[in-house]
Amino acid sequence: MSPDAARAHLRAQFPSHRRYTPKRVWAPLTDAEWAEILPHLKVVVMAEGRPLRDARQRIDGMFRVAVSGLPWRSLPAEYGKPDTVSRHFRRLAHMGLWMRLVGACSDREASPALRGVEYFICRAARRAMRILGMDAAVMAEKVGLLTAMPVLPVYLTRPHFCEQVRRSMLGVMLAHRACPLKLPVAELRGWLRLHRHFAGKPWHRRWAPP
Template sequence: MPLRPHTPPRPWCPLSDAEWLALYPHLIHRSPAGRQVGDLRARMDAIFHIACTASPWRDTPEKFGKPDTIARYFRRLTHGGLWQSLLETLVALDDDDHPLRRIESFITRACRRAHRILGLGFLVLIRRLSIRSALNGPPWLLPDPDLSERLMRYFWPAIERRDMPAIRLLKRLLRTTAGKKSIPRSVRLAWP
């Protein structure tokens, strides 16, 4: 499946009533147990604000509450599967005017942060759903486990024949599919 084009970036603004009502059903099942969240909508606004500005959590504006509390809630939602659910919902939506479509940019930016927590499995899901703007960098610099599996199937006969030139080529290709160990911050920030 080819990667979808980038979601046009949208500057952060608080969630509208329609956007909140579309997002709320996804939150209610994944909201972590424990003390009640005072204003869930403000907390999601804070998460999207930080995701869109690419600022560290400590730069959360005071009106949203304590930065540690916001970051902890983001981690809990991430471990609860919120971002995977939202990405799958976005792919399934046929209506381009759906309220979740309007905040797709916010969701994909938050997914970039969630990738740090969820790791390679989340990256594989993003690739399989073909949501390019949720990737944490250019696709050619990120690992691609599906491609490495396809390469192994293709080169397996050469490996059994002990064809050394083919094996050397396979090693080089597998190193490429493993992605870069780290992507420079300047490249990540320049990635739309």
């Protein structure tokens, strides 16, 4: 496989309906929006046997912090203690709420009310990515909601492809082991560029989607 073929293979892995979610200024959830989120929240919370307390206000506070990108300490007191809300957010991430909602938003039959809070959901999922890890980032890309990703797709680390590139480079070098001076330097440089590309960027807001 050549470097160009490797790039083409990567592009073929993902759907063509990928999109960025338009930005929306934070506002408290409407009754219709809350009615769309509540069933998903009940599923994950009931699975853990934990009661729902001030759930709507708590989720509103989480969305407020997620959309603003500010630290938890910036959360107004009306939403609860910042440390408590932060712990609840992480617990819901481990329970799978944020990625469950991402999946619901990617459904072509999603309701207008759920579409209305898609940006909030994507930003909450993105904030949870350091908890959820690489698998969740890849899932967000595969379902097409790029705003939920921790970095732009071009900057996401591709461990599988990095390993393929490494093996290809090793194969080229082994094929010329008997005569190193005949190594195809231009080809190796191409593989090195491709390896740097697949290595991605750190998960930092400077590389994050809009």
